[in-house]
Amino acid sequence: MRAVHFGAGNIGRGFIGSLLAASGYDVVFVDVNEQIVRLLKERGEYRVIVAGERREEQWVRGVSALNSQTEREAVIEAIADADLVTTAVGPHILPAIAPVIAAGLERRFTVHQKPLHVIACENMIGGTETLKTHVFAHLSTAGQQLADEKVGFLNCAVDRIVPNQTNDDPLAVTVEPFFEWTIETRNVIGTVPPIQGAHFVADLEPYIERKLFTVNTGHALAAYLGYLRNYKTVQEAMNDEGIRLNVEQALSESGAVLVKKHGWHEEEHRSYIKTTIGRFTNPSLSDDIVRVARSPIRKLGPNDRLIAPATQYCTLFGSVPAGLAKGIAALLRFDDASDAEAAALQQTIAHHGIEGALRQYAGLESAHPLVAAVREEYGRMEKNKS
Numbered sequence: 049m050r051a052v053h054f055g056a057g058n059i060g061r062g063f064i065g066s067l068l069a070a071s072g073y074d075v076v077f078v079d080v081n082e083q084i085v086r087l088l089k090e091r092g093e094y095r096v097i098v099a100g101e102r103r104e105e106q107w108v109r110g111v112s113a114l115n116s117q118t119e120r121e122a123v124i125e126a127i128a129d130a131d132l133v134t135t136a137v138g139p140h141i142l143p144a145i146a147p148v149i150a151a152g153l154e155r156r157f158t159v160h161q162k163p164l165h166v167i168a169c170e171n172m173i174g175g176t177e178t179l180k181t182h183v184f185a186h187l188s189t190a191g192q193q194l195a196d197e198k199v200g201f202l203n204c205a206v207d208r209i210v211p212n213q214t215n216d217d218p219l220a221v222t223v224e225p226f227f228e229w230t231i232e233t234r235n236v237i238g239t240v241p242p243i244q245g246a247h248f249v250a251d252l253e254p255y256i257e258r259k260l261f262t263v264n265t266g267h268a269l270a271a272y273l274g275y276l277r278n279y280k281t282v283q284e285a286m287n288d289e290g291i292r293l294n295v296e297q298a299l300s301e302s303g304a305v306l307v308k309k310h311g312w313h314e315e316e317h318r319s320y321i322k323t324t325i326g327r328f329t330n331p332s333l334s335d336d337i338v339r340v341a342r343s344p345i346r347k348l349g350p351n352d353r354l355i356a357p358a359t360q361y362c363t364l365f366g367s368v369p370a371g372l373a374k375g376i377a378a379l380l381r382f383d384d385a386s387d388a389e390a391a392a393l394q395q396t397i398a399h400h401g402i403e404g405a406l407r408q409y410a411g412l413e414s415a416h417p418l419v420a421a422v423r424e425e426y427g428r429m430e431k432n433k434s
């Protein structure tokens with residue numbers, strides 16, 4: 049079996065590639081980072097360091113790599129011959145990889161019509177559906193017809209904290225012990241792709257919302273509030289009792305939405321939150337706040353980790369979730385110079401105020417009750433820096 053995986057970064061090497069290799073796939077990584085591609089080609093293996101109470105090393109073997117910029121033809125051939133195509137490149141990169149995936153499918157259809165599954169492992173709702181739309185924009189009419197019949201685009205939720213790497217070996221990747229990969233079966237063609245440890249479900253919505261509105265919501269609160277207090281890592285931020293209480297408050301608010309909307313059992317969800325907070329405080333990991341806070345405009349989106357649970361809370365319970373409002377206000381104060389979206393967000397706020405930013409990026413009209421609550425928190429943060 050062959051899997052072509054786009055994005056040999058933190059989660060690509062630290063989770064998806066390692067699980068696929070353990071499931072018996074020959075994994076071909078596709079990336080634009082020449083150093084990583086060269087080393088993967090040279091060595092054909094890399095180390096995953098699982099940092100929990102005990103430190104465990106696992107070798108991922110039988111992998112290869114291609115550079116999508118300089119080896120486009122080989123990428124097309126690899127897709128033509130693959131059983132599975134996966135991605136972990138970041139939501140903003142999906143449009144950039146769509147043309148080569150489409151070219152790979154067109155080539156494949158000239159040679160054979162075996163079923164193929166495509167899974168985008170990005171932190172977003174409907175990630176694979178979004179990739180499919182981009183890919184279809186580059187397919188011929190005949191190609192679209194065949195893709196509809198022969199290619200199963202499967203949405204998924206992917207969960208493992210993989211920080212930015214500081215190992216001496218550029219291929220080694222340190223990860224947390226926890227992992228969860230939930231894949232929707234709705235669009236499977238034939239049988240589900242054999243992936244050891246993956247959890248297949250008929251309806252992904254409860255799972256992706258539970259993951260995004262708990263793990264990523266809590267992470268966002270810790271990162272944006274931690275940034276305001278000049279902490280460098282999520283672990284440092286979570287050791288601040290005030291921030292930890294804010295994270296817990298926001299997660300009880302998003303949790304109330306998840307329990308009411310999807311029928312998650314209250315006790316089970318409390319335990320999911322407890323596990324999540326334990327993961328944030330893992331003393332064996334050091335996760336940079338600027339990584340977790342990255343791309344604040346994306347994170348301010350109407351379907352993303354802060355606005356979606358907050359607006360749903362307002363609708364379901366008729367009151368404003370104060371913890372989530374604080375997280376949104378802290379996001380609006382994120383001005384890290386190395387983050388292009390943070391710079392653009394600050395420009396928007398400078399020109400149009402926070403109301404303008406919330407309208408433009410979160411789709412919130414000024415009359416929405418959340419806006420007043422965010423404005424109040426935002427003003428308080430200006431005075432106290434936290």
Ligand SMILES: NC(=O)c1ccc[n+]([C@@H]2O[C@H](COP(=O)([O-])OP(=O)(O)OC[C@H]3O[C@@H](n4cnc5c(N)ncnc54)[C@H](O)[C@@H]3O)[C@@H](O)[C@H]2O)c1
Nearest residue numbers: 055056057058059079080081136137138139170171209210
């Ligand atoms: N790191 C985590 O903890 C984690 C966990 C779950 C989900 N995710 C999601 O996985 C995705 C990737 O995150 P990450 O943390 O691994 O980021 P990352 O920056 O470590 O990895 C992204 C990789 O994509 C590569 N890339 C960029 N443009 C490309 C292109 N045109 N073609 C091929 N490769 C390209 C980059 O060179 C990099 O190696 C994001 O959507 C993220 O939300 C991350």
Ligand SMILES: O=P(O)(O)OC[C@@H](O)[C@@H](O)[C@H](O)[C@H](O)CO
Nearest residue numbers: 171206207208209210264267340
């Ligand atoms: O990857 P992002 O930018 O959407 O979010 C940052 C982190 O919250 C995220 O990468 C988590 O570490 C991950 O989602 C855990 O599964």
